[in-house]
Amino acid sequence: MKISEVLIKKYLDIKRDLPWRNTRDPYLIWLSEVILQQTRVNQGLPYFNAFSEAYPDVRQLAEAEEDEVLRLWQGLGYYSRARNMHATAKQIVEKFPDHFPVTYDELIRLKGIGPYTAAAVSSFAANEDRAVVDGNVIRVISRFAGITEPVNSTPVRREIERIAAAWLQPGTAALHNQALMELGALICKPQNPLCHECPLQSACAAFRDGLTDRIPLKTKAAPKKERYLHYYLGAEGIQYIRKRGAGDIWQGLYEFPLCETGGPDPEPLPSFAGRETAPQLLQQAKHTLSHQLLHIRFWQTELQAGHLQDYEAVADSELDRYGFPIVLRKFSDVFIAGKGLL
Ligand code: SF4
Structure with a gap:
């Protein structure tokens, strides 16, 4: 079985039922991705519900007052994300008056949408063959491949992206990306990964070498x-x-x-x-x-x-x-x- 098949099989057993997984609406998927950056699912879920209810489509978000958007965002932190989200919504309505952009190439041209979000929206909403690389994916791949250098260096990051792309089987991106991210969130956790439940265990270098508590390694952040x-x-x-x-x-x-x-x-x-x-x-x-x-x-x-x-x-x-x-x-x-x- 290929890695992707193993991951998807496990995902279908363990996946959480989350509202943005039950839709292919690119606006709602984009909204969830913005809200979930640097935020746990449990914390982000009520904000996703509040935003999708207050602004059911991108035009309504674009036309909202910034004060109102910030008030709804209150408590989630990283307020620049809310302002960027609002600015991106305005840009989308201006550049794409008839539809929410769904291809990677359309999305990546928008200010405020980076490679991660473009890959997530295009793969989840349109099943485009794009590998998503977020913190969960970085953790799984760096452990699996036994990468002991800091994962926040550019060459290592490129190597992780290369592996992520190689794992992806054409035509399965929507499920595959969710599966890999969910494995990172629920099994290959930052602390105390549940390796005994992991379908990758038999080929995982960090498990084999007892390095799960040392990988992924990051260079130290500057003092606050x-x-x-x-x-x-x-x-x-x-x-x-x-x-x-x-x-x-x-x-x-x-x-x-x-x-x-x-x-x-x-x-x-x-x-x-x-x-x-x-x-x-x-x-x-x-x-x-x-x-x-x-x-x-x-x-x-x-x-x-x-x-x-x-x-x-x-x-x-x-x-x-x-x-x-x-x-x-x-x-x-x-x-x-x-x-x-x-
Ligand atoms: S075996 Fe453990 S460390 Fe390796 S990928 Fe699975 S959960 Fe992560």
Whole structure:
């Protein structure tokens, strides 16, 4: 039996029933792929349901307000993905007014769609012979082939792509790609792979050589940049918020009056904070992003509207209408919506 046949046979036994597997609609498949990047299936599923219900086709997504898209995305992180998804939807409607592009060559020409997504959509929606290479596939192939060099180097990545393409049997891409990805997700897991359940075990180099905990190897990521953010809230049922601009984290999302310091200053006193009483510390939190570690403190103080020209005043009860980064939303739910302290 060829590897592809073995994989597909196993897949038909173990596959999870997921909504994007029950459709060949390229828009829904693309939507699921965008949502599932860097996201676990269980976490992504409610977002897929919410987006596919709110925007059943690409035109409706393209015509949505960006604020609304970001609000629906709230909690999923990596907000640039939501903005890129929205921009790509607009581009698709403009370039393909009559249909959602489904061939690899059409998809790869779109800004915001890379080789992975183009291969996934074209193979799942149209069974085009394209091998998909995501994190799960990289793990299975690097273990199977016993690749002990870092998988994030370009030559190794090319070698994995070559093997992935060689495993693919013409005419089976939709099933084959799902099968390989599902094996990586459910059996060849990052930690403690279930090799005793794996149909590739008899030919797997990592299993044979006891290297499953060392492969795939990655070069070490650079240390995260640490930032110190102080947010200030008022006590009078009105908050000041502004939309974050381009070129930094959380672009397009809203935030409260901010004072960022270069280090862990105990108590900065920005111009917009009242001088009569010292700001009161409500909560502190650490929040990890892909390249940054944020130390966030939330303060309550008398806010000076005259020093907050860049911000708009919003009643506490209206805050739900705005998309906030999840760490600010959680804080706002406890301390403002729940009137925890205010
Ligand atoms: S035998 Fe183990 S390490 Fe090898 S592919 Fe299967 S699950 Fe992964």
